[in-house]
Amino acid sequence: MKWMTITIGLLTAIATNALAQTARLNPTTDYALINGVIHTMDEAGTVAEAIGITGNEIVYVGDAAGLANVIGIGTEVIDLEGNMVLPGFVEGHMHPTAGALIMRGADLQIDSIDGILERVRTYAEENPELPIIHGYGVRLHLWDDGYGTKEMLDEIDADRPIFLWGVDGHQAWVNSKAFEIAGIDENTPETVPGFSFFRRNEDGTPAGWIVEVPAQMQVLSKLIDLNIDYTKAGVREWLPRFAAAGITTAHDYGIQGLGQDEGFQLMADLAASGELPIRVQGNFYWNDPNLDPIPPLEAMREQFDTDLVSARGLKINMDGGDDAYSALYTEPYSDNPDASPNPIIPFDTLNETVLRADAAGINVVCHCFGDAAVRAVLDAIELAISQNPPRDRRHVISHAMLVHPDDIPRFGELGVTWDSTGAWMSLDPAMQSVTLQRLGDERVKQYSPMRAIAEAGGNVSLGSDWPAAGYISEYRPLVAIRTAVMRQLPGRDDVPPLGGEEARVPIDLAIRANTINAAYGMGKDHEIGSIEVGKLADLVVLSENLYEIDPNTIHDVEVLYTIMDGNLTWDHTKQ
Template sequence: MRIESLISLSVALLISASTSAYAQNSRANPATDFALINGQIHTMDEAGTVAEAIAIEGDEIVYVGDAAGLGNVIGLGTEVIDLEGKMVLPGFVEGHMHPTAGALIMRGVDLQVDSIGGILERVRTYAEENPDLPIIHGYGVRLHLWEDGYGTKEMLDEIDSERPIYLWGVDGHQAWVNSRALEIAGIDENTPETVPGFSYFRRNEDGTPAGWIVEIPAQLQVLSKLIDLNLEYTEAGVREWLPRFAAAGITTAHDYGIQGLGMEEGFQMMTDLAEAGDLPIRVQGNFYWNDPDIDPIPLVESMREQFNAEHVSARGLKINMDGGDDAYSALYTEPYSDNPDADPAPIIPYDILNETVLRADAAGINVVCHCFGDAAVRAVLDAIEMAIEQNPRRDRRNVISHALLVHPDDIARFAELGVTWDSTGAWMSRDPSLASISVSRLGEERIQRYGPMKAIAEAGGNVSLGSDWPAAGYISEYRPLVAIRTAIMRQLPGRDEVPPLGGEEARVSVDLAIRANTINAAYGMGRDHEVGSLEVGKKADLVVLSENLYDIDPSTIHEVDVLYTMMGGKLTYDSAAD
């Protein structure tokens, strides 16, 4: 299906000028650019309106309703798109992504396989096929493959000891390197830990680095010595991935932190892409804060003033509270099942968290948070509650992301405090990583409460889907249709024989899953007045799908094709052009 036929005068005259009762039409303009007709247009508005036609002028929706009402808004210059009964949704809004960091990480060879031998074979083949590369780069090493210990530098030295090897873990928060990489970076037994207790080098008994790096500060300490993490390097990766986002139907992304480049430099790069017409998604970013010695409020305020355009903006404060369960760095209200003595500290001490959230809220700054464990979730909810009690009333759009485990006592607090719960559907399954690492760390009872999307929604909370791409527990996945499918089924595609995580009662409706990746995610960003639903006056962001998600077996939703994507009234992806 191509969008290339111009409407003829005879066809225009056949369209009635009458407007149906349910049509939304605030203006009559014969210069409308596009009219989409004969579709199943699920607007995702509050009433759940399903229309058959939509008209677009410039970057704005000017009509939503039935075909008869189009007579008031189209003319000879209008391009008419016959949807042939296809489904239209608002462009997907990603509630949590890292477009720039992903472009840094997702380089080289894809290592998302389920065996250590398979990883080593892929690295070996890649190294042999690319003898002139100065660095052997890969991504997606799955963490559940090691029952005891981690990959060592010696394992990679056998593949190549002359060139550095740098392999990103699938979570984006760990890396596996060879001896040459450590040597070039100057890391040895005398090197102090980058951020003690949080970001460090796993070591042998004699103190020498073993070849495994934990968390981004230490990872970048090494990687920055191996390659020039400059603007050109990052932009090349961003340009490679942006078309893939558009092809997946994504039109807006909530960037939870720019890494690799300086944050100002990263926002400026995205701004330059937008001004050149090369940015097919709207990007709303945050100041990335994981250092309690830095006061982030003045920095957020400065960035908000500097980057405040429609397509690229810096608006909030991203707080890193804890790590993950694999490294015993997630914060839980109850001890780890397999290591009760583990006592991780919050990345941001609680007193500093409370004081900073209070000041941020007073300045009108919303916070988003990486909160993996239920104790981290509770701490941020407490801080937000304190800010609500002490500061004047305002339109708050705070978000707690991941929140894979939420204490039952805190489920209702999301609605009570107006906090959006954001997570990725692609993690809401009993994948091999969760079935090995997380079950061991937390025990079966807590695992069955993992990803409480349905419970929070039923308690009145706003639930949002965000991929956290490129980070993952098992599979790095940016496509909303995969997240929507997995959130509904609580099973990953291809693993339907595995019982649904939390049982069938944890499954959510198709409608809730779609809303979580459209209007609900837009609400969490504070952009629901602009995007997330197809309504008059909103931006013309939409995606056309080959099947109606409401009418098919939900287990096949990930197989549905994105036919084309439009952002701001401009076509950003057309499947027929591939």
């Protein structure tokens, strides 16, 4: 669907006398967008009023008068009616395929155990024909001591398996029937000892809680057929929502639930059939130190390399999170000093693999929750830079919830992008309970040091990590931008800003983090992320100018239209 749709439902096509007088017989521009407040996000911070587009490429950015040189008879002129235009939002960290697998069934994102159980019960009663009862978004901070048990779910339905995803996507709560079907009992060895396992009762029987994706898949794969069709149905359900949020590109940090080749092929098939409204650049997901990830990644890089779907980098999983004492910190946990988690990838294996990947021109993106994990990856990248020839590196460390002060300037010095989730940058209930217990007040104040890293010269980007979250699973960039700016979640403005007011992020930096900075981290800043001549026509039109409104209301701004690759992917008037 091309821009003709916009002229019908969005903007009134006009041809002013001045433009008509300069029309040429052989136009070079298909579409001319005028009368906008166009924040280009280029280096100079240019604000323009007109854009010329030919095919999927931007051929003009400037004032309306300058369009005279590129338009002609046949050019469609579109009035933006004074609305704000930004580059299409670039999600620096997302899981579109895995999210479509997880976000099924009842939405359980509420702050009440009884409320969760009631929602599961209602869902089960309303869907008696379903062979499995699904739910997602169980918040992990709700239990002061212990976790939900299988018996609590057995009371709802003991005859059908119940599988409820935790809000972080890394844990799950299931009933006895799920364990029975999956063949999990007291004699079942842990899936990945110390990392992915079943919480157990004193007698060794599984208690009801599953930790990390490998063990989750060990159970879920026995409950349902995790095939392409099942996952594709979920992807098709969620893709329009991404477009409606203004997203035009997603950096996929790991396909799970399917074979990685299958996940990329699913997206490639959707692109081929014209059903993919976002660009997807993905990574080979690696969390097994016994596997050499370079050969399969190189094969995937060769197989998937189109404008819309590509496999590019190596995703390294270094640690877990603070809730399960599996994040790596330079100082002991405040509430459990004896906790001593091991890195998922041993440091010597990390160094050797990053060195080889970097030498092969492969960028790495890393899940690093704690400051010790961050330091280990920065050290590995520094080693690679010292030993390999110079090149245009785009390594990324994601989450980096806590960064040791000594390591903050290293992002800029080493050219490493710090990517994290805007919607996590607040003292939400999970942060106020679990994280404060684990780390104490002083370290929590240093969480999500986005502004400090940017001021020290580092590139900072925003990525939702959808569907994973600590408190609220949120994919909409405008919510991320608002929370990063205010350091408070919408609706929770009575809570002090995370890190104090000095940690609040300027609006321009927050927008750049979800556009050009995220594109830089992906190595795609020459194609997307800003509105400049020669770049792809990825745009989002908003109902309000984010620079002029109360920042508390940014999340309420409406996405009017989203354009990806010159195609209209979201039109609010059609809904």
